[in-house]
Amino acid sequence: MPSGPITAADWTRAAKILASAGNDRSDQICLACHVRPDADALGSMLGLAQALQTRGRRVIASFGDSPFEVPAILRFLPGLDLLRPPADVPARPQVMVTLDAAGIDRLGALAPAAADAAELIVLDHHASNTGFGTVNLVDPAAAATAVLACELIDRLGIPLTPDVALCVYAGLVTDTGSFKFSSTTPGVHELAARLLRTGIDPALVSRHLYDTAPFGYLGMLARALDRAQLDAEACGGLGLVWTTVTRADRGPLPMDAAESVIDEVRKTAEAEVAVVLKEDDRGDWQVSVRSKELIDVAKACTALGGGGHARAAGFSASGGPDAAVSALKVLLDER
Numbered sequence: 001m002p003s004g005p006i007t008a009a010d011w012t013r014a015a016k017i018l019a020s021a022g023n024d025r026s027d028q029i030c031l032a033c034h035v036r037p038d039a040d041a042l043g044s045m046l047g048l049a050q051a052l053q054t055r056g057r058r059v060i061a062s063f064g065d066s067p068f069e070v071p072a073i074l075r076f077l078p079g080l081d082l083l084r085p086p087a088d089v090p091a092r093p094q095v096m097v098t099l100d101a102a103g104i105d106r107l108g109a110l111a112p113a114a115a116d117a118a119e120l121i122v123l124d125h126h127a128s129n130t131g132f133g134t135v136n137l138v139d140p141a142a143a144a145t146a147v148l149a150c151e152l153i154d155r156l157g158i159p160l161t162p163d164v165a166l167c168v169y170a171g172l173v174t175d176t177g178s179f180k181f182s183s184t185t186p187g188v189h190e191l192a193a194r195l196l197r198t199g200i201d202p203a204l205v206s207r208h209l210y211d212t213a214p215f216g217y218l219g220m221l222a223r224a225l226d227r228a229q230l231d232a233e234a235c236g237g238l239g240l241v242w243t244t245v246t247r248a249d250r251g252p253l254p255m256d257a258a259e260s261v262i263d264e265v266r267k268t269a270e271a272e273v274a275v276v277l278k279e280d281d282r283g284d285w286q287v288s289v290r291s292k293e294l295i296d297v298a299k300a301c302t303a304l305g306g307g308g309h310a311r312a313a314g315f316s317a318s319g320g321p322d323a324a325v326s327a328l329k330v331l332l333d334e335r
């Protein structure tokens, strides 16, 4: 577990490793973010990848999903050409950097490569990070992994191009809830200002991330919201609201179309905790959990095999949604 802020010595070590790596094909720098990447994971990774590339470094970026597919809403990010499927990542990388992954298991198919990497730089902001790197750049106080990726780029002395800035900005916007969460510090706005000064368009980022959905999304949302249930007694009387998004609700839409349903459900005034259970294409349930200000949902989600942050966490469940919600309620009552 990370025991405090990142030391100057850790930053220096990471910068030194990266400064001398990636000079030819045999020692390309391997970047990996967590499976089912969000904009912080993928944006941090593509931002760092492109920054290293401007310095002539050989870089390969990947994540351990199969099938290997970039979520539709993230396909506007620059640098997608640097992505390779996990099978293309060397089994024993000389240098590997992981981004936004709290534990090695979050790397999916790339976990073995990370375990066997000669140097493993872990860049992350989850308090639950297990410290699985040879260098751990983990700061739970950072609003996003993108903040740490940008600091690393700065320490490498690489100037921010608009493409790099756009990737970092996408991560910043996502993990601060569009600058709405309490992680939105003055430093976050200062970084945002610096990124915007490169000339990037903030409207483009929010349009792609939040304000665009296929027509079928409206029906899916309607069905999911229509069956929401409020349990005012749950969480020691603080209340829990939950609903499901089934495969039938989604129809032909991909899983990531259901990502934002939680943002509607969590508005419920009578509930401190909001839960959305999304049925994936295999019939398993991906459970998103949010809290407002009093309950640490990361603890309960970690106990159920998942993880995340105090106010936003999740886990996977193979039983039905009722069993998953019951298990969660028991843990949240115990807090």
Ligand SMILES: [Mn+2]
Residues within 6 Å of the ligand: 040, 041, 100, 125, 144, 145, 175
């Ligand atoms: Mn993050």
